[in-house]
Amino acid sequence: MSINNRRLSACVGIALSGGLQIKGIKFTSWKHEFNIKAVHFEYLEDGIKINGNKKHHISHHRSFKTDQQVYYAAKVKNNGEIEGIWVNNESSTIILKNWFETFDLRAIVKIITQDGFQYELLSSPIFWPQIEAAANTDLLLDGTWRGDVECLIANILIYAAVCKMPEIANDPPTHFIPEGLVEKLAFESKIRRDYQNRQEEELDKDILFDVSKMEESENIIKL
Numbered sequence: 001m002s003i004n005n006r007r008l009s010a011c012v013g014i015a016l017s018g019g020l021q022i023k024g025i026k027f028t029s030w031k032h033e034f035n036i037k038a039v040h041f042e043y044l045e046d047g048i049k050i051n052g053n054k055k056h057h058i059s060h061h062r063s064f065k066t067d068q069q070v071y072y073a074a075k076v077k078n079n080g081e082i083e084g085i086w087v088n089n090e091s092s093t094i095i096l097k098n099w100f101e102t103f104d105l106r107a108i109v110k111i112i113t114q115d116g117f118q119y120e121l122l123s124s125p126i127f128w129p130q131i132e133a134a135a136n137t138d139l140l141l142d143g144t145w146r147g148d149v150e151c152l153i154a155n156i157l158i159y160a161a162v163c164k165m166p167e168i169a170n171d172p173p174t175h176f177i178p179e180g181l182v183e184k185l186a187f188e189s190k191i192r193r194d195y196q197n198r199q200e201e202e203l204d205k206d207i208l209f210d211v212s213k214m215e216e217s218e219n220i221i222k223l
């Protein structure tokens with residue numbers, strides 16, 4: 001597994017740009033292809049809401065098939081807590097909630113900003129600096145396109161916090177990683193993903209079966 005940080009920079013930069021979009025980008029060695037649109041920011045009294053809803057979302061490109069649309073949202077509070085994580089896929093929602101409950105957002109933002117990172121350039125529509133995948137987001141990768149998109153969403157949310165709320169790095173982390181929890185979450189994520197992949201494979205088989213039956217019917221009519 002490897003992440004191309006230059007391409008990830010483009011993905012995150014586009015998502016935070018305010019109005020741009022990019023099509024057909026691949027940012028991991030598994031070469032899953034995505035179209036990415038800029039998220040919508042909603043400024044609240046106690047933080048910001050990041051909306052990847054329709055026209056601000058991610059889509060997984062599939063040749064000769066309908067693209068799979070991914071909508072997402074989350075809220076970053078002024079105290080550095082992240083809440084209300086939602087993806088239009090239950091498995092991805094659970095995985096990202098577990099990830100953000102395990103790794104403290106404030107600590108990650110502090111790591112990113114401590115070396116004078118020019119976070120204000122992330123939301124520039126013309127130029128954005130090269131970034132690296134935020135700490136431990138690579139644990140979300142498992143070879144599937146959903147793993148890629150979960151890693152991407154996690155980085156978008158983290159760098160949105162870096163860009164819009166860098167001051168949260170000044171607050172001390174509230175929790176640390178219990179021993180063995182990362183492995184447990186990774187195992188649980190794999191179980192959920194394997195189950196979901198099997199469901200999608202069965203659905204694809206059903207669709208192909210229906211199409212073949214339809215083609216047979218058409219041939220009979222033509223004869």
